[in-house]
Amino acid sequence: MSEHRPVTAQKPLVEVNGLKMYFPIHAGVLRRHVGDVKAVDDVSFTIYEGETLGLVGESGCGKSTCGRAVLRLYDPTAGSIRIDGHEIGTLSQSQLRPKRPLMQMVFQDPQASLNSRMSVASIISEPLDEHTKMSREEKLARVYELMDAVGLNRDFANRYPHEFSGGQRQRIGIARALALNPKFIVCDEPIAALDVSIQAQVVNLLEDLQEKLGLTYLFISHDLSMVRHICDRVAVMYLGRIVELASRDALYEAPLHPYTEALLSAVPEADPDATEGKQRIILKGDVPSPANPPKGCNFCTRCPKVMEICKTVKPELKEHKPGHFAACHLL
Template sequence: MTTTHPESDVILEVKDLQKHFPTRTSGIIRRASDPVKAVDGISFSVNRGETLGLVGESGCGKSTAGRTMLQLLEPTGGSIHYNGRDITGVHGADLRKLRTEMQMVFQDPYGSLNPRQTIGTIVAAPFDIQGITPDGGVKAEVQSLMERVGLNPEHYNRYPHEFSGGQRQRIGIARAVALRPKLIVCDEPVSALDVSIQAQVVNLLEDLQTEYDLTYVFVAHDLSVIRHISDRVAVMYLGKFMEVADRDELYANPLHPYTQALLSAVPIPDPRKENKRERILLKGDLPSPINPPSGCVFHTRCPRFREELSETERKRCTTEIPLVQKIGNHEVACHFAGAAKIDVI
């Protein structure tokens, strides 16, 4: 799925990206068998300065997609172009150089910081690795970064365990922006944080985006956070994109039954609305990404398939993989895309 915005230039272009994890057969001699198709052919582009939200439930492949586009995982297939240059499969010195432009913020703000290093060392690591000495020296730069992300620069010599979860995430962000990258993949950066702290970190990310001209790919499961931060949103299910659209459009008028089900499941902190609301419930469990369902991967749980389609229409869902079709500003991978019968929010 590619959306091209002629008015703004594309920083990242991903075509048919695949990431399969090998599995092996049982038996005395173990042969390679069907792989886990964590990411199975996604295409999209990210424009300079925008935020692309990647949303889906656990196991949909969104984190793998984020890591693969940064070459933290080697893609099985497809291509990744950064600023027009093919970076698929780069490694060694080229990859290290690329890291000055592409960074990542991780979910677990504790697990991603070495507990035996001081904050100063952690935030300075990108300079050490790249052999870059900023003007004024590393320490001064690190301290100004710490200040920028809302940490006390005097805490330079403290260790991660002396900080709260929100502060640790700020450390991770300082490290990510240290080299002034152009693109940052944020992998569930606020889902481990309390609500009040979540908002602080989201605001910080937005401020930094304006200040440093950053482009974000924001991976999260929380649809409210995704709506707040993203310009465009891609909804993922079982390794594939179900729907991609501009944020307002996607939330106001979701066309894919999966997007509709997701949105209708978000609890709303408003009892009167909540009591009136109808939910589109998904039946059953997420199918295995080793043997995804034939045809449309969502058909086994699709409420529209179950309730609205005729026998012949269903046949199409079970046999034919839906191609991405453009409906208005949406790109939808559904044979029978269309508005939901009820208000989903």
Template sequence: MSFDHAQPRETLVSVSGLSVHFPIYAGLIRRQVGTVRAVDGVTFDVARGETLGLVGESGCGKSTTGRAILRLVEATSGKILMAGQDIASLGAEPLRRMRPRMQMIFQDPHASLNPRMTVGSIIAEPLTEHGTLRGRARQRRVEELLDAVGLNPDFANRYPHEFSGGQRQRIGIARALALDPDFIVCDEPIAALDVSIQAQVVNLLEELQERLGLTYLFISHDLSMVRHIADRVAVMYLGKIIELATRDALYDAPKHPYTQALLSAVPIPNPRVEATRRHIILKGDVPSPANPPSGCRFRTRCPIAEARCAAEEPAWRKLEDGRHVACHFAT
């Protein structure tokens, strides 16, 4: 990766105290009986040209975080600054003008493409919606985008069902690039693809980033792929980020017990090394985000938890090596 952590970089996206809570209703009169804290006080920055990986178990709030940043779901509280402008507080028209700068690549390339529209129409839709190009110029732009993602421009008149899963994801990437965005949320873009195709799509994302100067929030549960593509990695558990570090620092020496357990589950393609590794098996199930534990949310499964963990929520603090971690005992 060409991203240099030693040089100070412009912060493109800054998320501060972001929370997304969903009400729980029950009964005949639909009375609110609780709240699902899907995202609960998340804070991080993404520098221009960087890829920030966001990892964690299913249901921890990764995708909701990405959607909230783009205002696809409304945040309950917090600030989302993009190039200094607070997206969370924008009205409808200012937000519409901001949309071209931030786009999303969805997880399921089959569900995210309209089966009744041709590929050309799907890719041209953002151009039509925002009125940036018309007629022949729009058609040329569609052909350029298809070529940029490795597809034949002559495929513009075909329909999504005529393509494989990897090709459909390339179409989704082309659509995301149509308006020349600065920031793209990649919401598990390889999860629905065959293993043989995943590397091709990730390599394409890296090539496009290098060529176009893109900034990514790469959401995934595939820790091996995140290690390949990300510059920094944020680890999420039950609605909160519990560790944030550069890729090499996190994978070489994880500090939070949950990060250690996650990485211990990633196989190493060396039988001798794999045979000597210690795998951390977590006890119990992930608590409900509607009723999270007091104090540290990981304490009910943590192998080093003490009484302090139940009484006091760990502070989000910076360690000497520059990483951030939320654990009383991380040093």
């Protein structure tokens, strides 16, 4: 288990404020703008240097979109994104280019994110071709160094992605992300497509690399037991908004938001004694459409503790205990 680091003394590396990512909906013959899919709707968080912030929520809640918008793979609709003190939310793609080495991404599906026509060596050295003036020998030395770092055999440098297993492909993706010595990496469900036996290896690798290289992670996942293992703090997302944000231990031991309670009640426990007296909360109904979210709290249509105010007033994300934020009228 990674030791819990006090985050107050550290320097913030990533500061996201009021981030919105809306996708327009066009309809009719004239393709008129009739509404928006509010994939990310006013999200704010800070990630400190050397920390792992987990972003969890069910499929379709906007967590991957949020991760991509933070790295500016999408142009955000509104909001501020500061990485290492630089505002990148408003930069054009050409202005962003020199900042790219600072921030990288590990994608969910290693098969889809690797070019099947390129050898492992050329996949890993691609960022070096784009952003550095290294000689061919220096690049090859760096590729070998990265392969060693992620536990891949150097002899496989000229093989192609289809010759590797899922876990090995994900290691190739991680090596590529590390090529330019980034400070910040968004891990977008990096283990979701992998076999359970391989998942732990990849997570341990990410932890080792973080320790050696001082990396900072935004770890997006819906696997709450894995998030508990790797993350220092956890943000819970529902329908485009963060409903709770707290240190890992505080969130798992005493969640404040009804949605977090329901999520955690679904996590299987290895110890049968620990499940005694623990009630499984089954949520009724479906997640509303992000194109037409409820007027008040996004969770009001499924919340077992809903009150009248929840249906009309959106709750603010407020600090209820030191470092423990939640957006709920019950508090």
